[in-house]
Amino acid sequence: MQPFDPVHSMRFGVIAVAMAFMLLEYLIGRLAHHDLYDMRETAATFGVAAGHALIRGLEAAIVALPFMLAYDHRIFDLDAGTVAGAILLFLAVDFIYYWHHRASHHIRWLWATHSVHHSPTRMNLTAALRLGWTANISGHFLFYLPLAFLGFHPFAIVAALGANLAYQFFLHTEISPRFGVLEWILNSPAHHRVHHASDVECLDKNFGGTLILFDRLFGTFAKAPDGKPLTYGLRAVAPRRIIRCASCFPNGAQ
Known part of the structure; x- marks a missing residue:
């Protein structure tokens, strides 16, 4: 009999809960005659998620050393196990997530990974699983490295960020009630649907993770347009115009 592995059991439990909620969302959509899922897109999303799971070991190897080095040279000893420390870490992670997320929309190097998450054309829970494979390989983790240098243990940072992302899983849906x-x-x-919308008035809005406060503070908050259904997915990019000139084609062939 194999020994009990709490990490493996927790991972299996998280996957089981996520699958249960996705199935529930699908069934509610079917009962309400609301077309929430495209099966081909969902299958593609599961394929992307499976590939992402396979490279997590490589990602962990890339991230572990810089975080441990930063923590070994920390300025303070910040205990996330205390109430004050946990609140401070929560706010710090959400603040950094806001700027990391915002940068991921404005810096092409980062957008190359993050755009995968914005490619689904249906807003449902499976969209939360469609993540680019190269996030940590391309340096996204560097945004959170200062937290280890300040004195938070890397495991605490990973746990706080994991909780943040777990909350965000439930933001990817169209059937949730409003929060008042x-x-x-x-x-x-409702806020996150605006973020995923490709309508012009919704672009680059609502970058927050758990909190929407930083969007309100830094001018990136937007409400959903009144009376207008949102369009999801990546915006179509017009092909580059080819400039033709006689000097470019001396023989007249164009």
């Missing part, structure tokens, strides 16, 4: 006054503080499915 909490939407002034918390990111919500």
Whole structure:
């Protein structure tokens, strides 16, 4: 009999819960005659997620050494096990996530990875699983490295970021109720639908992770357009115009 592996069991439990919610969302959509899922797109998303899972070991190897080196040269000893430390880490991770996410939309090197997440044309829970394979390989983890240098243990940083991303899983849906006054503080499915929309008025808005406060503070918050359905997926890019001139084609062949 194999010994109990809590990490493996937790990972299996998370996957089981996620699959259960995706199935529930699909069934609710079917009962409501709301076309939430495209089966081919969903299959492609699961393929992307499977590939991402396969390279996690490589990602961990890339990330581990810089974080441990930063922590070994930390300025302070910040204990995330205390209430104050946990709150500070939560706010710090969400603040950094906001700027990391915003940069991922404006810097092509980062967008090359993040654009994969914005490619689904249906807003459902499976969209949360469609993540680019090259995030840590291309240096996305560097945004969070200062937290280890300040004094938070790398495991605590990973746990806080994991909790942030777990919350965001439930933002990728069209069937969640509104949060009321909490939407002034918390990111919500309504806010995140705007972020994923490819409509012009929604572009580069609502970058927050758990909180929407930083979008409100830094001018990137937007409400959903009234009375207009949102369009999801990547915006079509017009082909480059080919400039033709006689000097470019001396023989007249164009």
